[in-house]
Amino acid sequence: MDYKGHDMEKLFIKDLEVRGKRVMVRVDYNVPLDADGNITDDSRIRATLPTINYLLDEKAKVILASHLGRPKGKVIPGLSLRPVAKRLSRLLGKEVPLAEDCVGPEVKKFVDKMNPGDIILLENLRFHPEEEQNDPEFARELASLCEVFIQDAFGNCHRSHASMVGINRFVPVAAVGFLIKKEMEYFEKAVNNPMRPVVAIMGGAKVSDKIKIIENLARKMDKILIGGAMAFTFLKAQGYEISRSLVENSLLEEVKNVAEKARKNGVKFYLPVDFVVAEKFDPKAETKVVTFQEIPPNWYALDIGPASTRLFVEALAGARTIIWNGPMGAFEMDAFSRGTYAMVEAVTNSHALTIVGGGDTDVAFNKAGATYEVSYISTGGGAFLKLLEGGELPGIAAVTDKQAYEEKQRATVMAK
Numbered sequence: 001m002d003y004k005g006h007d008m009e010k011l012f013i014k015d016l017e018v019r020g021k022r023v024m025v026r027v028d029y030n031v032p033l034d035a036d037g038n039i040t041d042d043s044r045i046r047a048t049l050p051t052i053n054y055l056l057d058e059k060a061k062v063i064l065a066s067h068l069g070r071p072k073g074k075v076i077p078g079l080s081l082r083p084v085a086k087r088l089s090r091l092l093g094k095e096v097p098l099a100e101d102c103v104g105p106e107v108k109k110f111v112d113k114m115n116p117g118d119i120i121l122l123e124n125l126r127f128h129p130e131e132e133q134n135d136p137e138f139a140r141e142l143a144s145l146c147e148v149f150i151q152d153a154f155g156n157c158h159r160s161h162a163s164m165v166g167i168n169r170f171v172p173v174a175a176v177g178f179l180i181k182k183e184m185e186y187f188e189k190a191v192n193n194p195m196r197p198v199v200a201i202m203g204g205a206k207v208s209d210k211i212k213i214i215e216n217l218a219r220k221m222d223k224i225l226i227g228g229a230m231a232f233t234f235l236k237a238q239g240y241e242i243s244r245s246l247v248e249n250s251l252l253e254e255v256k257n258v259a260e261k262a263r264k265n266g267v268k269f270y271l272p273v274d275f276v277v278a279e280k281f282d283p284k285a286e287t288k289v290v291t292f293q294e295i296p297p298n299w300y301a302l303d304i305g306p307a308s309t310r311l312f313v314e315a316l317a318g319a320r321t322i323i324w325n326g327p328m329g330a331f332e333m334d335a336f337s338r339g340t341y342a343m344v345e346a347v348t349n350s351h352a353l354t355i356v357g358g359g360d361t362d363v364a365f366n367k368a369g370a371t372y373e374v375s376y377i378s379t380g381g382g383a384f385l386k387l388l389e390g391g392e393l394p395g396i397a398a399v400t401d402k403q404a405y406e407e408k409q410r411a412t413v414m415a416k
């Protein structure tokens with residue numbers, strides 16, 4: 001498998017000697033917690049089990065490192081990884097102790113006493129400000145705990161932090177784990193080398209977050225369906241009245257160009273043809289369904305309507321690959337969730353390879369109980385989006401091509 005010209009096969013966990021060695025795995029355990037500190041979705045923990053089980057079977061000494069939330073460099077007890085250690089212990093059927101910190105003499109002592117087949121979870125990396133600053137000393141200290149470094153924190157690979165990038169300079173050997181390999185393989189099948197026809201469904205709140213993606217996909221997809229609040233910037237650019245619906249006025253020219261470019265490339269570009277509109281941005285507000293030409297003055301369009309759903313479902317027929325990112329409406333409120341759930345159903349009923357990109361879209365699949373009916377749900381929101389943009393993931397680049405990455409970093413620093 002290829003990542004930006006680097007042969008990932010040669011940098012894969014299975015190609016390294018790990019038996020009896022201290023192996024640090026950077027995982028992404030940034031899981032959602034409720035007000036009582038309970039984990040509400042453990043899919044990111046489950047996604048790391050293949051790598052962990054492999055290492056335990058190989059009798060490595062497994063040191064897991066992760067961040068959780070945004071403690072901003074301070075110790076916040078509510079953002080301790082303790083609930084994760086507990087859940088992981090349950091999933092593995094083996095006690096996973098939590099270290100008091102992620103660096104320092106106590107951790108080192110603990111690691112030194114580990115036996116082959118032992119496992120430990122380090123405390124939240126972001127309790128140290130140096131993690132997000134990609135501080136070299138901190139990276140060196142982390143690296144000193146291990147003989148082998150495995151990068152498997154796909155969801156964080158768009159971040160150039162110490163445990164993601166900096167650490168690679170100080171570890172003797174590094175490779176990617178099973179999760180990253182799987183994410184990259186699905187991405188390859190969805191975007192770079194898809195079975196055609198390939199259709200992208202894009203939704204969500206802001207065009208500004210996703211314009212680069214649409215630009216990139218406009219070169220690669222056969223069809224692009226646009227839903228969510230994003231659609232209003234496209235409609236306004238064509239001169240339609242969108243009343244109080246969300247819009248990004250600074251992007252009107254840009255979206256017009258992107259849509260035109262897509263059409264010129266032969267990509268079929270779909271916008272919604274009707275909406276569920278409401279008098280207020282409120283779940284109890286009066287609602288009605290109107291065509292896109294008839295959004296009443298001062299009303300908000302908050303979901304795609306039934307005709308749009310039919311149109312989009314029709315456009316998906318015969319697709320052999322479908323990629324989806326972003327809800328079709330303000331789906332957190334029941335009154336504006338139908339468009340999104342109708343698309344969840346259409347995608348799960350399709351015979352295509354279906355790939356769903358993190359964030360709100362996987363929440364919709366979870367809520368609909370359809371998680372296991374798609375081919376793959378990415379564990380990375382921002383990282384998945386970065387890939388869709390055609391961008392590079394520093395967390396992977398630093399493993400697969402250390403030297404080139406370091407040179408680029410140096411050049412950027414010198415240019416500043």
Ligand code: AMP
Binds near residue numbers: 205206302327331332
């Ligand atoms: P994103 O993070 O960009 O994927 O956006 C997801 C958010 O977009 C969700 O919280 C939705 O409620 C919101 N959203 C989608 N469609 C609309 C809409 N028509 N009006 C307001 N918010 C929307």
